[in-house]
Amino acid sequence: MRTLAVVGGGAIGLAVAWRAAESGWSVTVFDPTVASGASRVAGGMLAPLSEAWPHASRELAFGAASLRRWPEFAERLEAVTGVGVFVAEQTLSVALDGADAADLRVVADFLVEHGHQPTMLDRAGVRAHEPALARTVRAGLLSVTESAVDNRLLLDALHRACLDSGVAIHAETVDDIDALPFDQVVLAAGAASARLRPDLPVRPVKGEILRLRHRPGAVPVPKRVIRARVHGRAVYLVPRADGIVVGATQYEAGFDTTVTVGGVRDLIADAEAILPGIGEYELAEAAAGARPVTPDNLPLIGRLDNRVVAATGHGRNGILGIPLTVDATLGLLEGRPEADAEVADPRRFATVGSAQPLPDRGV
């Protein structure tokens, strides 16, 4: 039986490990704190269309390809764990002023060019769909195919699926990939991947989120993912069974994952600008994660050498990217590449695979 080490037990690593085990590999996951990290501090949006912007066609194509694979991936996970992970079926991006509304129109036109069918909503249309949103919301872009998942249900289900399919989980930090006695290695260590392979251009970008719990009498949880831009900052509200996840700040702060007063202040203010009633929600948790970001915002999925495959660098879209990343990584292990993931080949960066590691980036 061929042996596979997966370095990193976040959502990507666990998903790869589970599917590889089901495909006949003998799999061991290495992570000092499995099912935690940036995957646990996520909204769970599957929204490549709402995130689209002209000229970013490759990101749109990669994200849309992964989104198409989500229903089958979720079905398979539910079949083995009994856990359904979807918490919303649609995404509504809203505009608070004329400039925002013009931006939504730009996104809509770009999406139509690429074969998607978004729906523009006027003020009344937005309120008909989500009555609790602020009266200042003047337009919306409805995307009926962009769903969302509960990232924590997902992580726990993947963890369970791994254990049930015979994956061994070692609570250890890997310091040297070369020392791992396995036939193949998948590097899925998120922002920490550059510690093991300094040639990978991935850096931590801190993101803070809030978890709000609905309280009796408070405005209802929106049915859809709500996205907006407030004072130039992106904010999203992602439904949960019992509340809302609000995200996300972004800072270049290294591996610092402390929650700041200013971050919480901004998230609350921006969320209230969209959904004024959330002051009555419980603030159940504030948390920060280190997202693995690349220079071009596409992940790093590809062979680094005959033994090591990278599956990292998903930035703010790691949950979205799971199904395509899993398919592509298994394909690389089996020698049948996935065309949809070729844009993510790490060798698009000149540094990758160079004999000499780059100087330490100080992360």
Add this chain to the structure above:
Amino acid sequence: MRTLAVVGGGAIGLAVAWRAAESGWSVTVFDPTVASGASRVAGGMLAPLSEAWPHASRELAFGAASLRRWPEFAERLEAVTGVGVFVAEQTLSVALDGADAADLRVVADFLVEHGHQPTMLDRAGVRAHEPALARTVRAGLLSVTESAVDNRLLLDALHRACLDSGVAIHAETVDDIDALPFDQVVLAAGAASARLRPDLPVRPVKGEILRLRHRPGAVPVPKRVIRARVHGRAVYLVPRADGIVVGATQYEAGFDTTVTVGGVRDLIADAEAILPGIGEYELAEAAAGARPVTPDNLPLIGRLDNRVVAATGHGRNGILGIPLTVDATLGLLEGRPEADAEVADPRRFATVGSAQPLPDRGV
């Protein structure tokens, strides 16, 4: 050896238990979660002067009498535990506008009438004392005798002092005082006291606080307790060894101790209005407690019958009230009342000691 049951293991209950044990009582504390509750969700200000207001002379007298006893109480606690609990020596109340400044002058005049010596500061004086405060602060009232303690250090030290002096701690809820087989009973169950003695006019008032941790590069922690009023809401910043406690919201919310989004929003906004740099602090914790409040904002310290003594109802000033409450309660147990605490006799309310308990207050 005479036996004493103390119902409630918050700061008041533990302090009474410790001192009673040292005075020769055989003491048992009953509390399902000792050293928690409202005592743990506190700023630790000892500020009866800064809280003063004309016509509230009894509250001022009670608080000032307890404040005078704090140094000796803290010394005694440090002698047996090695723990020093003071975190600030002075309190500075600041004004953001002309109305606030006029209010500070009213308080100052009232304090002088009662024999205290507050110092009024102008804009430059405030900045000389606390340079990081907002430039909008235009006046201040400095109180050099009003210190502050770390309530959690205090609670843990009291807990330790109890154990070291032979106090037994039973993690049990008491449902019936009459069923406790002890010579004497002290009822120190905070807002829950009315469950056991419905004739006591004490109700829970929810208060939320934030714990902020200093991060490198952030503005320094103030040296003094800083108090202010922002948009009509009282806000205080209490120094800690590693940060600041910000308090406190107030709601009539029964025993609900969930932290609300709106409460956190207001606390951050008000604190930032006073100390603009705190956005860079870590938001380490947000918590809520149920303060035991009485109709006249004085505590309930006195005999309820031949066997039961009340020591509760301290509202937002429970930490301040500890030394006088301990002295008064031990005095009542020994038959030598403390004159300073007579204003807190529960029999000032007509309901107290009535043969028929009042109808349940629904708390």
